[in-house]
Amino acid sequence: MIKLHHLNKSRSKRIIWLLEELNVKYEVVPYQRDSVTFLAPPELKSVHPLGKSPVIEDDGLIIAESGAISEYLIDKYADGQLAPARGTKEYAEYSQWLHFAESSAILPLLLKMFVAKDGCETNFLADYADLETAKVIQFFDNSLAGKRYLVADQLTGADIMMSFIAEIVKNNGELDKYKNIAAYIEQLATHPAFIRADKIELDAQA
CATH class of the missing domain: 3.40.30.10 (Glutaredoxin)
Structure with missing residues (x-):
């Protein structure tokens, strides 16, 4: 087990x-x-x-x-x-999102959280975290335009990995800024x- x-x-x-x-x-x-x-x-x-x-x-x-x-x-x-066939264009897209979740996407979100918890003024880090967060989340939102799922119009491991990023956006109260992510979260929640x-x-x- x-x-x-x-x-x-x-x-x-x-x-x-x-x-x-x-x-x-x-x-x-x-x-x-x-x-x-x-x-x-x-x-x-x-x-x-x-x-x-x-x-x-x-x-x-x-x-x-x-x-x-x-x-x-x-x-x-x-x-x-839960994954496209290996060697296909869809699999390459799937792999990108699978790893994006724990690399480009999560880093600025963590930086923002650390800056907030620390509570001190920064010379560079706070602004950098804000700019990078806005960039990666906007990319995520744009990539979902007209889609139910990230790849091949079906639930894959990429969606499961990226669900954590979507939930951070939701928990930060920012879904009104990212309509595609808001619809995406509703779609994911249809799965038992x-x-x-x-x-x-x-x-x-x-």
Whole structure:
């Protein structure tokens, strides 16, 4: 059975969604952030040296990093679903979005969060984070024009990965600025596995 080491309010929520879509047997091992520092608990370091989440265990393998986990699970368990055929134009687009989520998209959003938490004036970082965030989120929004999903008009791992970015936009109260992302979130929420993942994550926080 797959074991998912899941940290509350983290990127591992989308791995729950992926596992639900795959309809495989898995177990969620929940961890809670420190209420003051918001950091992951030290217990996660016994699973992976970085002490971060998500991490999965499967067939003796321990795999970290959301993108790597998604690729591994889809390759092994999706039976040709949730990804376009390799070697196609659609697969190249899919791969780009899969990795965009944890590279260009997430970095400025994290910088904005860190600047806000720090609370001090910056000479460069705050403005840079604002500009880069606006650029990547506008790119995301523009790419969704006239689409239900990012690639091939079907749900793929790219959508599952990018759902975390879309939810940050929503949680920041900025959906009125990005109509395509707003419609995209509504579309993702039509998937029963998405709804189940929300409930499973809430239950894991209890």
